[in-house]
Amino acid sequence: MTIKKDLSKAxxxxxxxxxxxxxxxxxxxxxxxxxxxxxxxxxxxxxxxxNVHHKKPFHLFPELExxxxxLITLCMDGDKDCHIKLGHGDNxxxxxxxxxxxxxxxxxxxxMNLLEEYADKAKKSRLLA
Numbered sequence: 001m002t003i004k005k006d007l008s009k010a011x012x013x014x015x016x017x018x019x020x021x022x023x024x025x026x027x028x029x030x031x032x033x034x035x036x037x038x039x040x041x042x043x044x045x046x047x048x049x050x051n052v053h054h055k056k057p058f059h060l061f062p063e064l065e066x067x068x069x070x071l072i073t074l075c076m077d078g079d080k081d082c083h084i085k086l087g088h089g090d091n092x093x094x095x096x097x098x099x100x101x102x103x104x105x106x107x108x109x110x111x112m113n114l115l116e117e118y119a120d121k122a123k124k125s126r127l128l129a
Contacts, residue, residue, distance in 0.1 A: 056095070086122050091128075
């Protein structure tokens with residue numbers, strides 16, 4: 001996949017969430033390297049349709065956009081979709097400030113029931129970005 005395609009995908013995701021802030025030109029490289037070092041969903045262990053999620057949104061915390069400690073790999077795979085459910089509390093225009101703790105709790109003994117339980121919790125905790 002080329003960097004141009006990566007930027008295009010990111011722009012589409014950002015536009016869907018209503019984000020107009022431009023990403024750093026370094027983002028595709030940071031994203032690629034992060035996925036190389038973190039190649040599975042931190043929540044379910046999935047390896048398909050992975051997304052590098054910002055724990056704190058880059059458009060609200062621009063100083064953290066490229067910071068690896070602000071990133072977590074979450075999947076966008078079918079019914080699991082850990083990214084939208086836990087990363088965003090089921091709303092791309094929001095973020096879950098407890099994403100790390102929630103992901104850790106679900107990952108300890110992953111099941112779809114536990115994921116859905118924490119997805120409901122994430123909806124209640126989400127902050128509009």
